[in-house]
Amino acid sequence: MNDESFEKIAKQIKQHNSFIITSHVNPDGDSLGCELALARFLKKLNKIVHIINHNETPKFYEFLDKNNEIQKYFPEKHNELIKNSDVIFILDTNQPNRLRSLEEPVLKSPAIKIVIDHHLEADNFADYYLIDEQATSTAEILYKLLLFMNNNLLDYDIAHPLYTAIMTDTGSFRFPRTDVETHQIIAHLLHFGVDPTEVYSKVYETWTPGRIQLLAKSLSTLKLEYDGKLAYMICTIKMFESTGTTEVETDNFTNYPMSIEGVQIGLLFNELDDGVKISFRSKGDIPVNELAKELGGGGHKNAAGARLFNVNLQDTIITTIQKAKKYLI
Amino acid sequence: MNDESFEKIAKQIKQHNSFIITSHVNPDGDSLGCELALARFLKKLNKIVHIINHNETPKFYEFLDKNNEIQKYFPEKHNELIKNSDVIFILDTNQPNRLRSLEEPVLKSPAIKIVIDHHLEADNFADYYLIDEQATSTAEILYKLLLFMNNNLLDYDIAHPLYTAIMTDTGSFRFPRTDVETHQIIAHLLHFGVDPTEVYSKVYETWTPGRIQLLAKSLSTLKLEYDGKLAYMICTIKMFESTGTTEVETDNFTNYPMSIEGVQIGLLFNELDDGVKISFRSKGDIPVNELAKELGGGGHKNAAGARLFNVNLQDTIITTIQKAKKYLI
Numbered sequence: 001m002n003d004e005s006f007e008k009i010a011k012q013i014k015q016h017n018s019f020i021i022t023s024h025v026n027p028d029g030d031s032l033g034c035e036l037a038l039a040r041f042l043k044k045l046n047k048i049v050h051i052i053n054h055n056e057t058p059k060f061y062e063f064l065d066k067n068n069e070i071q072k073y074f075p076e077k078h079n080e081l082i083k084n085s086d087v088i089f090i091l092d093t094n095q096p097n098r099l100r101s102l103e104e105p106v107l108k109s110p111a112i113k114i115v116i117d118h119h120l121e122a123d124n125f126a127d128y129y130l131i132d133e134q135a136t137s138t139a140e141i142l143y144k145l146l147l148f149m150n151n152n153l154l155d156y157d158i159a160h161p162l163y164t165a166i167m168t169d170t171g172s173f174r175f176p177r178t179d180v181e182t183h184q185i186i187a188h189l190l191h192f193g194v195d196p197t198e199v200y201s202k203v204y205e206t207w208t209p210g211r212i213q214l215l216a217k218s219l220s221t222l223k224l225e226y227d228g229k230l231a232y233m234i235c236t237i238k239m240f241e242s243t244g245t246t247e248v249e250t251d252n253f254t255n256y257p258m259s260i261e262g263v264q265i266g267l268l269f270n271e272l273d274d275g276v277k278i279s280f281r282s283k284g285d286i287p288v289n290e291l292a293k294e295l296g297g298g299g300h301k302n303a304a305g306a307r308l309f310n311v312n313l314q315d316t317i318i319t320t321i322q323k324a325k326k327y328l329i
Numbered sequence: 330m331n332d333e334s335f336e337k338i339a340k341q342i343k344q345h346n347s348f349i350i351t352s353h354v355n356p357d358g359d360s361l362g363c364e365l366a367l368a369r370f371l372k373k374l375n376k377i378v379h380i381i382n383h384n385e386t387p388k389f390y391e392f393l394d395k396n397n398e399i400q401k402y403f404p405e406k407h408n409e410l411i412k413n414s415d416v417i418f419i420l421d422t423n424q425p426n427r428l429r430s431l432e433e434p435v436l437k438s439p440a441i442k443i444v445i446d447h448h449l450e451a452d453n454f455a456d457y458y459l460i461d462e463q464a465t466s467t468a469e470i471l472y473k474l475l476l477f478m479n480n481n482l483l484d485y486d487i488a489h490p491l492y493t494a495i496m497t498d499t500g501s502f503r504f505p506r507t508d509v510e511t512h513q514i515i516a517h518l519l520h521f522g523v524d525p526t527e528v529y530s531k532v533y534e535t536w537t538p539g540r541i542q543l544l545a546k547s548l549s550t551l552k553l554e555y556d557g558k559l560a561y562m563i564c565t566i567k568m569f570e571s572t573g574t575t576e577v578e579t580d581n582f583t584n585y586p587m588s589i590e591g592v593q594i595g596l597l598f599n600e601l602d603d604g605v606k607i608s609f610r611s612k613g614d615i616p617v618n619e620l621a622k623e624l625g626g627g628g629h630k631n632a633a634g635a636r637l638f639n640v641n642l643q644d645t646i647i648t649t650i651q652k653a654k655k656y657l658i
Binding site for chain 1: 429496502503505507508509510511512515516517519520525526529530532534536537538539542544545546549551553557560585587588590592613614652
């Protein structure tokens, strides 16, 4: 990533008028924050901008989008718009299949396609790529692009979603790659009046009592294997039913196996109606994405996932633990 | 806090040779981090330095002190040393009774006493005070003092405990008063090679399986009152016994009541052999330290505690909830 790659994308922005912004299925803080920050920046340049996602915005991120700038995709409503736009920004993913229902209309559109992302192994489908695998988040890259274009346009409405994006994608400034530059960017964003306590509370302090009960039940299933180097937890259909929760609410539950001293790999098994979803976490150099791949999934080195259909929970646990053994140090 | 107050303390450091550093009972990341950072800075100035605390260093902070620079106080070993030192630094508290067993020897010593702290309502017992109630941590103040004296002396061994102090006292950069300056300081400290992922893991990812089981049991007691504005959890003696844990391991459990949407006050009741310990948390402008005061305790506006002797758990819960009502918005 250098000034030249910024310059190319800045040029595309300057030369065009109508923009679509989208991101991956199940959007997170980084993807939503980047979409809103980029849209607001483009609007300040008097561009026409639409943010369209496969999913609705999760409830705990609605505070970012008070004016409903993000739309859920409907073919009849959006296909023409996507087809006729000048530029499509794909943020926080470089795999078109992760756009899910938007994949087809985006790929079919003659619009110029620009990917901004911090993930590995980009598919070759876009016209321009701005990728930095060393960045904590797509927001760090986008921040630099916006500053490169016009640092006078930054304001609270742009800084607020960028802060949220970086805060969530770094796990509150603790995940690998959080560095000097991350904190320098955050210091700059806070200048615009972003309130860290407010953002944290809006994102993380929105639990339901049912979710707490689910956590209690799931924690009580926690087991250790291989001299405490692997720890796992289970959420069963019965637990979801009795607490009135869904699988979405197990987000971050994998922190608990990982919090035990000596654990190298942490697993969460969610029993679903049609199979099992496994979340994988690891510390240090253990490539848990390789383990996930063995089971048909994928992800980052220290955080990955897999979704198995028509399998039994107990069998899946046994198989997964067996396969995990060779990754332990 | 201004250059003049820094100048006065810098002068005391320059003019003297032997230093004692101490802090409050049950030391936390901020107090231990500051003690080590200041001691290492003073040693670089060829001073004689001893860190002496009422308590042993908690296990999950031992990584800060690999060379055992911190000593637990023993009267026969340390009283002469304290009496004969030139200067005593009291860090992260301004109440001599919070030094517990060290209160008497410190107050009796003819040494010059210097308080560096970020808490309210300082007792009048020291010769010099460096207090900034707007700082997130004592470490932020100490960082500025060290920089004022000689910014060339900062290195990894000083930056590492200062980073740990600020990270823990801000709850990973989310508590009120975390601001532009906090992140600027952190960016500077990371320049010396501090690894945020390592520090987080050493401090927070050292749970025992028993502690997870205690959390599971305690979470299952969670109850809401006053239309969900107050939430509380309980840890009973039976839970501690069946999980092989102690009250110390309930640290941070109060995050869970606070994580529920709409909760303004969160409480944790720990049943102990001789009574009940209550931890109070609140959001925004609710002064939970006032509530704690009503029960004989005290603390910060958003985080306080009280320890009641010879009381019954159930009665204590009922009384506390009744008293809490008037603080809700």
